[in-house]
Amino acid sequence: xxxxxxxxxxxxxxxxxxxxxxxxxxxxxxxxxxxxxxxxxxxxxxxxxxxxxxxxxxxxxxxxxxxxxxxxxxxxxxxxxxxxxxxxxxxxxxxxxxxxxxxxxxxxxxxxxxxxxxxxxxxxxxxxxxxxxxxxxxxxxxxxxxxxxxxxxxxxxxxxxxxxxxxxxxxxxxxxxxxxxxxxxxxxxxxxxxxxxxxxxxxxxxxxxxxxxxxxxxxxxxxxxxxxxxxxxxxxxxxxxxxxxxxxxxxxxxxxxxxxxxxxxxxxxxxxxxxxxxxxxxxxxxxxxxxxxxxxxxxxxxxxxxxxxxxxxxxxxxxxxxxxxxxxxxxxxxxxxxxxxxxxxxxxxxxxxxxxxxxxxxxxxxxxxxxxxxxxxxxxxxxxxxxxxxxxxxxxxxxxxxxxxxxxxxxxxxxxxxxxxxxxxxxxxxxxxxxxxxxxxxxxxxxxxxxxxxxxxxxxxxxxxxxxxxxxxxxxxxxxxxx
Amino acid sequence: xxxxxxxxxxxxxxxxxxxxxxxxxxxxxxxxxxxxxxxxxxxxxxxxxxxxxxxxxxxxxxxxxxxxxxxxxxxxxxxxxxxxxxxxxxxxxxxxxxxxxxxxxxxxxxxxxxxxxxxxxxxxxxxxxxxxxxxxxxxxxxxxxxxxxxxxxxxxxxxxxxxxxxxxxxxxxxxxxxxxxxxxxxxxxxxxxxxxxxxxxxxxxxxxxxxxxxxxxxxxxxxxxxxxxxxxxxxxxxxxxxxxxxxxxxxxxxxxxxxxxxxxxxxxxxxxxxxxxxxxxxxxxxxxxxxxxxxxxxxxxxxxxxxxxxxxxxxxxxxxxxxxxxxxxxxxxxxxxxxxxxxxxxxxxxxxxxxxxxxxxxxxxxxxxxxxxxxxxxxxxxxxxxxxxxxxxxxxxxxxxxxxxxxxxxxxxxxxxxxxxxxxxxxxxxxxxxxxxxxxxxxxxxxxxxxxxxxxxxxxxxxxxxxxxxxxxxxxxxxxxxx
Numbered sequence: 011x012x013x014x015x016x017x018x019x020x021x022x023x024x025x026x027x028x029x030x031x032x033x034x035x036x037x038x039x040x041x042x043x044x045x046x047x048x049x050x051x052x053x054x055x056x057x058x059x060x061x062x063x064x065x066x067x068x069x070x071x072x073x074x075x076x077x078x079x080x081x082x083x084x085x086x087x088x089x090x091x092x093x094x095x096x097x098x099x100x101x102x103x104x105x106x107x108x109x110x111x112x113x114x115x116x117x118x119x120x121x122x123x124x125x126x127x128x129x130x131x132x133x134x135x136x137x138x139x140x141x142x143x144x145x146x147x148x149x150x151x152x153x154x155x156x157x158x159x160x161x162x163x164x165x166x167x168x169x170x171x172x173x174x175x176x177x178x179x180x181x182x183x184x185x186x187x188x189x190x191x192x193x194x195x196x197x198x199x200x201x202x203x204x205x206x207x208x209x210x211x212x213x214x215x216x217x218x219x220x221x222x223x224x225x226x227x228x229x230x231x232x233x234x235x236x237x238x239x240x241x242x243x244x245x246x247x248x249x250x251x252x253x254x255x256x257x258x259x260x261x262x263x264x265x266x267x268x269x270x271x272x273x274x275x276x277x278x279x280x281x282x283x284x285x286x287x288x289x290x291x292x293x294x295x296x297x298x299x300x301x302x303x304x305x306x307x308x309x310x311x312x313x314x315x316x317x318x319x320x321x322x323x324x325x326x327x328x329x330x331x332x333x334x335x336x337x338x339x340x341x342x343x344x345x346x347x348x349x350x351x352x353x354x355x356x357x358x359x360x361x362x363x364x365x366x367x368x369x370x371x372x373x374x375x376x377x378x379x380x381x382x383x384x385x386x387x388x389x390x391x392x393x394x395x396x397x398x399x400x401x402x403x404x405x406x407x408x409x410x411x412x413x414x415x416x417x418x419x420x421x422x423x424x425x426x427x428x429x430x431x432x433x434x435x436x437x438x439x440x441x442x443x444x445x446x447x448x449x450x451x452x453x454x455x456x457x458x459x460x461x462x463x464x465x466x467x468x469x470x471x472x473x474x475x476x477x478x479x480x481x482x483x484x485x486x487x488x489x490x491x492x493x
Numbered sequence: 494x495x496x497x498x499x500x501x502x503x504x505x506x507x508x509x510x511x512x513x514x515x516x517x518x519x520x521x522x523x524x525x526x527x528x529x530x531x532x533x534x535x536x537x538x539x540x541x542x543x544x545x546x547x548x549x550x551x552x553x554x555x556x557x558x559x560x561x562x563x564x565x566x567x568x569x570x571x572x573x574x575x576x577x578x579x580x581x582x583x584x585x586x587x588x589x590x591x592x593x594x595x596x597x598x599x600x601x602x603x604x605x606x607x608x609x610x611x612x613x614x615x616x617x618x619x620x621x622x623x624x625x626x627x628x629x630x631x632x633x634x635x636x637x638x639x640x641x642x643x644x645x646x647x648x649x650x651x652x653x654x655x656x657x658x659x660x661x662x663x664x665x666x667x668x669x670x671x672x673x674x675x676x677x678x679x680x681x682x683x684x685x686x687x688x689x690x691x692x693x694x695x696x697x698x699x700x701x702x703x704x705x706x707x708x709x710x711x712x713x714x715x716x717x718x719x720x721x722x723x724x725x726x727x728x729x730x731x732x733x734x735x736x737x738x739x740x741x742x743x744x745x746x747x748x749x750x751x752x753x754x755x756x757x758x759x760x761x762x763x764x765x766x767x768x769x770x771x772x773x774x775x776x777x778x779x780x781x782x783x784x785x786x787x788x789x790x791x792x793x794x795x796x797x798x799x800x801x802x803x804x805x806x807x808x809x810x811x812x813x814x815x816x817x818x819x820x821x822x823x824x825x826x827x828x829x830x831x832x833x834x835x836x837x838x839x840x841x842x843x844x845x846x847x848x849x850x851x852x853x854x855x856x857x858x859x860x861x862x863x864x865x866x867x868x869x870x871x872x873x874x875x876x877x878x879x880x881x882x883x884x885x886x887x888x889x890x891x892x893x894x895x896x897x898x899x900x901x902x903x904x905x906x907x908x909x910x911x912x913x914x915x916x917x918x919x920x921x922x923x924x925x926x927x928x929x930x931x932x933x934x935x936x937x938x939x940x941x942x943x944x945x946x947x948x949x950x951x952x953x954x955x956x957x958x959x960x961x962x963x964x965x966x967x968x969x970x971x972x973x974x975x976x
Binding site: 049053056058062065081082089107109110111112114135174 | 529531532533536537538539540541544545548564565566567568569570571572573576588589590591592593594595596597598599605606608615618619622634638639641643645654655657
């Protein structure tokens with residue numbers, strides 16, 4: 011078809027992914043109308059297409075959070091400064107990023123209120139009143155809200171001064187239950203990342219250097235972006251009694267003694283939208299996994315006269331009925347087909363359906379998938395089977411491609427020299443035996459900028475030396491440059 | 494049944510609705526675990542049961558907002574003070590309530606940032622970049638977020654320093670289109686209030702005294718609470734060119750000249766949860782409309798031995814399968830049935846299903862509706878028909894009862910003396926002819942504390958004098974004391 015020739019000739023208004031990945035990312039986010047910087051430094055405007063992707067991630071996550079027994083609450087966004095100052099490590103981690111309300115109702119406040127950077131301190135303060143006995147435990151809370159961290163270097167979706175997320179906070183009778191919870195919610199995040207966003211992840215504990223301020227330990231899921239860098243996509247923390255002691259939150263145990271509950275927290279943010287962009291796109295723009303695509307099928311009618319237009323309009327009544335469970339949009343704008351093809355490719359719509367008079371005459375449509383631009387003609391009556399099947403195929407293919415990419419860009423190494431050499435010339439992850447010392451992390455970071463991502467295994471085999479320092483290794487860890 | 498005798502004997506831990514309505518409201522909100530005051534002055538903690546009601550109002554509202562062509566965005570919560578100072582009336586209305594961020598990242602800010610009290614100013618500033626031509630119009634935005642107004646006297650759900658809402662902001666080529674939008678969204682609010690929350694409303698324009706700061710005119714829906722007071726439940730505003738002029742937001746019209754779009758905004762808040770409590774309850778607590786009830790059916794098993802418990806457990810497998818499309822909960826707690834009945838009545842669950850060994854022997858359950866405590870025995874196999882039918886009956890009955898209550902407490906009067914006398918001895922709404930002068934509103938407010946609620950009709954019939962001052966009346970208006 012004549013139209014297809016035009017298609018490849020189009021110069022798209024985005025930088026090349028292979029030549030300038032950060033530039034490509036920024037162009038895609040803005041040109042595909044996901045988000046923009048706002049007039050307020052470091053804050054973004056999430057535009058409808060970006061927000062719709064977020065809704066399609068948020069809704070299944072909310073369902074999984076509820077299925078695992080959690081309930082949604084809403085806690086105040088304004089936290090008295092004194093609340094935040096009680097847990098020493100937590101203060102140290104977050105204080106530099108505080109946004110402070112010092113005036114309200116025309117008066118200076120006696121005590122500044124901090125816009126929540128995270129709500130551990132508020133929730134522990136509030137739940138003191140609700141938790142008295144072991145019978146009140148566990149308390150499994152979640153909330154969807156906005157948080158504020160005064161970041162200096164910001165990037166759309168990945169790091170902004172204000173962002174949207176959910177934060178779960180739970181309180182348990184025993185350490186074992188709390189640790190199970192930490193693992194359970196990390197697995198929920200893995201499901202959202204892999205099954206919905208088609209981004210394969212490494213899941214495991216963070217090193218002490220990389221943990222959340224105030225946690226006994228943190229776990230995270232990490233995906234590999236197309237530039238080989240790691241993106242932390244969700245975190246789940248075990249606090250032990252750290253916060254409940256600091257906030258004097260106690261319960262009467264089965265032994266009739268006052269005890270501190272063991273608490274956890276876990277969060278996933280609008281950063282996920284950025285993850286989807288960076289894990290799947292190509293030079294033409296985004297490639298959205300069908301399960302989270304706001305538009306799963308874009309129909310581009312191709313016509314040269316009003317008669318032809320009317321014919322197509324009539325045929326589309328039936329097509330839309332066939333596809334009523336699919337998120338379908340018809341692009342009737344007065345633009346050339348090639349322009350439309352480009353735009354919907356940029357926006358990552360998984361399937362394009364082209365319908366012109368010749369297709370109609372044969373009772374067919376042309377189905378083009380964004381994944382690889384492969385084409386197929388499909389009888390109109392078979393669309394209700396062919397489209398869902400292709401959407402499912404694309405969902406799996408995107409996941410598989412991302413997993414293959416990660417595997418191709420992951421190596422096992424056993425010396426510092428090899429590690430340094432790898433990061434000089436290659437992109438991706440390195441897995442090594444490690445002894446667990448922070449000093450080694452500093453050494454590697456200084457020489458490569460890479461950091462430990464997650465600990466993949468709690469043992470490294472007998473008599474295995476640490477790749478960095480040669481001392482006996484205790485774990486296997488992944489290293490990567492990261493966002 | 495023995496259990497029923499206990500039921501009425503229970504003293505519930507809430508004040509009497511008829512004796513102390515504000516006290517009753519506060520007790521119900523707290524004891525039914527909808528919300529609590531937080532450690533931060535004027536801010537509330539929304540607890541899971543209250544948040545679930547909000548979700549059940551929010552979700553159908555979000556669906557209606559989308560069906561009427563609007564898209565969800567997210568705009569920054571922090572608004573530079575200078576943005577807010579551009580529209581004079583708007584500043585005057587909101588400035589006394591500003592919460593101001595003056596420090597960020599450890600430094601004093603050059604310009605304070607105001608926590609959004611509402612987003613007209615931010616959205617007009619951002620959309621300047623997206624609106625160029627009449628082809629870009631209309632722009633139909635909505636956002637779900639938290640807003641901050643430094644209120645001095647607060648009440649749970651009704652007026653708090655921070656609250657949750659949606660705010661729609663739209664921009665149109667013509668005044669007529671914008672005015673249609675204002676009416677359309679007011680009707681969406683009417684649907685949510687009446688069809689979902691079972692609260693009948695008066696809908697219409699507000700007087701100039703009562704309009705939103707910066708609007709050309711405001712419209713609202715107003716429900717009558719059980720104490721006869723009015724509650725404003727949703728507002729929809731027409732701005733004309735007020736905001737677009739103030740923010741220099743222009744477009745090139747069909748005549749090729751630069752013009753200002755006509756804009757609107759409309760909002761509905763977590764106050765709706767308070768409306769539901771205050772419009773339907775009784776001395777025993779809340780009465781939730783089934784469509785928004787987090788638990789539609791509470792099953793209370795009644796047993797005296799482990800054998801009986803097991804029998805009921807087995808029977809409930811089938812019952813829950815029958816009711817799989819209904820929000821059902823089984824209360825297995827180790828408490829007396831009477832205690833459970835009281836608690837679920839307080840929480841307003843529409844239907845209670847009691848199942849004991851004698852019921853089981855007959856293959857029946859006892860179905861009790863919260864509305865009037867009427868009882869019916871129902872064969873277990875008929876539950877899948879009987880329950881949805883009764884839920885629908887209760888939904889309609891609650892609406893009808895609230896509408897009858899409002900009609901019984903609404904009178905038409907035609908003199909100031911009658912109006913004053915009414916509010917001295919009665920509760921409810923008064924409808925009068927009115928000439929529209931602010932002075933009359935002051936007179937009535939001074940003598941009765943009542944204010945105009947909405948204008949019900951744009952004419953008052955020929956030669957009808959204003960009830961307050963005797964000048965020729967131009968409208969029919971409703972008066973009421975209000976929250």
